[in-house]
Amino acid sequence: MPLTTPKNMFDRAYKEGFAVGAFNVNNMEIIQGIMAACDEERSPLILQVSAGAKKYAGLVYIRKLVEAAVADKDLPVVLHLDHGANYEICKEVIDAGFSSVMIDGSHLPFEENIAETKKVVEYAHDKGVWVEAELGRLAGMEEHVYSEKSIYTDPDEAVEFVERTGCDSLAIAIGTSHGAYKFKMDAEPELDFERLDTIASRMPGYPIVLHGASSVPQEFVTECNAYGGQVEGAKGVPEALLRKAASKAVCKINIDTDIRLAMTAAIRKSLADNPTNFDPRKYLGPAREAVKNMVAHKIRHVLGSSNKI
Ligand SMILES: O=C(CO)COP(=O)(O)O
Ligand SMILES: O=C[C@H](O)COP(=O)(O)O
Ligand SMILES: [Zn+2]
Ligand SMILES: [Zn+2]
Numbered sequence: 356m357p358l359t360t361p362k363n364m365f366d367r368a369y370k371e372g373f374a375v376g377a378f379n380v381n382n383m384e385i386i387q388g389i390m391a392a393c394d395e396e397r398s399p400l401i402l403q404v405s406a407g408a409k410k411y412a413g414l415v416y417i418r419k420l421v422e423a424a425v426a427d428k429d430l431p432v433v434l435h436l437d438h439g440a441n442y443e444i445c446k447e448v449i450d451a452g453f454s455s456v457m458i459d460g461s462h463l464p465f466e467e468n469i470a471e472t473k474k475v476v477e478y479a480h481d482k483g484v485w486v487e488a489e490l491g492r493l494a495g496m497e498e499h500v501y502s503e504k505s506i507y508t509d510p511d512e513a514v515e516f517v518e519r520t521g522c523d524s525l526a527i528a529i530g531t532s533h534g535a536y537k538f539k540m541d542a543e544p545e546l547d548f549e550r551l552d553t554i555a556s557r558m559p560g561y562p563i564v565l566h567g568a569s570s571v572p573q574e575f576v577t578e579c580n581a582y583g584g585q586v587e588g589a590k591g592v593p594e595a596l597l598r599k600a601a602s603k604a605v606c607k608i609n610i611d612t613d614i615r616l617a618m619t620a621a622i623r624k625s626l627a628d629n630p631t632n633f634d635p636r637k638y639l640g641p642a643r644e645a646v647k648n649m650v651a652h653k654i655r656h657v658l659g660s661s662n663k664i
Contacts, residue, residue, distance in 0.1 A: 358421075358454040359542045364563040364663075365398045365524065365606040373564075373659035374601035374613060377401035378650065379437060380417070381408045384639050385618070386424050388646025394428045396651055398660040401455070401607065405439040406444060412533045418451055431664060435487070437609070445486075455485035457526070461492050462502075465512065472520040479510040480521070488515050488605075490569055491528030493567050495536070505532065517558060517598035524562040524607065527606045531567035535576075535589040537614050546596050548603070555604035562606035569612035570594050570657070572649075575620040582623035586616075597657050618632060621645035 364375045380391045380402045394398045402424070404417050412420070423432050435455040439445040440578040458475040461466035472488045477590065479486045491508030495501070508527035517525055529547040538544045542583040549550065571591025579586045597608060632638070654660050 356425065356429060356431055358425060358434050358452070360454045360483065361401065361433050361524070361562070361607065362485065364401075364431065366432070366567075366650055368601075368606040368660070369560060369562060369604065369662060370586040370664075371663070372602040373663060374597075374605055374608045375399050375401055375660055376650065376653055376658050377403050377435060377437075377564075377609045378614060379403050379405060379408065379609070380421070381411055381631055383420055384643040385614060385646055386420050389650050390424045390428050390430070392650035392654060393430055393646045396654045396661040397430075397664050398424065398658070398662075399431045399664055401433040401435050403435040403457075403609070404448070404453075405437040405611075406440065408437075408596055409448075414448070414451055430495040432621060433623070438480035439475070439537075442471060442474045442478070446478055449479055449482055449484050453484065455487065457489070457540040459489045459524075459526075461489040461526075461528075465516075469516060469519050472516075472522055475523045481658060484556060485524070486522045487524045487564055488516070488522035489526040489564075491526075493528050493532045495532040495567070499517045505530070507547055507550060508554065510550065513554050514557045517561065524564050526564040526566050527551070529565075531565055531592055533567040533612070535569070535571050535586065535591070535616065535657050537567065537569075537571070537592060538590045540588050544590070544596065544599065546592070548599065549603070551600065551603055561604065562614075563604040564598075564607040564609070565600055565605050566599075566609045568592055568597055568608045569610050569616075570597065571616065572614060575613070575616035577648075579623055582620075582627040589591065589616075594657050598659070601657070601659055604636055610653065613649055613653070617645040618642040
């Protein structure tokens with residue numbers, strides 16, 4: 356199957372109350388782990404590349420790795436730019452063959468966000484490429500901006516933004532955040548479902564995106580720390596809240612931190628258990644397997660995207 360846009364995936368996800376996983380990829384083992392899980396589960400998927408991933412792997416390499424993944428497995432795959440900071444980077448990856456881009460103007464004033472997003476939409480739609488935009492601000496570190504506090508998405512602004520830009524999906528802020536430290540240890544994690552419902556009721560059928568949606572499984576944190584790591588106080592979005600979001604208008608759920616934690620825990624354990632080993636395949640292999648298992652769990656128990664091809 357060639358690369359596809361999220362159109363059909365999201366139409367079905369919306370109707371049937373599941374979400375498509377958007378997994379951040381940086382190297383071959385991550386891509387292979389994700390692909391193996393999606394193949395076993397017969398799940399659609401989005402592979403997303405941040406500017407940092409593009410810099411780390413190189414655009415040509417990441418493009419070719421994804422091309423190999425698509426050739427290797429018979430699955431619908433979207434190749435998406437995560438947090439495109441401006442028109443230029445979106446154009447660059449569209450020209451390189453990505454099927455979807457995110458223009459993240461959430462740090463800009465409303466009118467400037469609209470103008471930049473519109474510019475990307477015009478270029479992308481002309482080439483059949485999907486555009487995700489963002490309105491509202493997640494707390495914590497985003498790729499290019501740090502926000503002390505979140506600014507939840509205003510429903511009126513969301514409607515106006517989508518109408519005026521023509522963007523195909525919208526990332527909103529309802530309480531998630533990037534990274535491994537999403538909630539205080541003693542706080543009960545919450546998402547603003549009322550806001551999500553209001554936005555959804557104003558734009559029926561329109562796909563919503565949730566960033567910062569890793570669950571930070573405590574088993575990975577414990578394993579990291581048991582083998583020399585110092586990941587203290589990490590807490591993610593409970594799976595039940597994500598399932599609820601997926602059953603509503605949320606069609607795309609972004610996961611990066613859980614991949615990092617699963618891999619790092621496996622690598623730490625492997626190196627500790629095998630101190631004489633210096634063959635990278637012997638610790639990257641278990642790391643790849645850990646990514647596969649984590650993604651399979653996510654598809655079955657959080658996203659609900661098994662057998663949705
Ligand atoms: O939103 C993300 C990528 O855009 C990833 O979020 P996490 O840090 O929760 O995995
Ligand atoms: O939202 C950000 C993603 O987790 C990507 O992170 P990165 O910029 O370190 O690649
Ligand atoms: Zn953002
Ligand atoms: Zn994000």
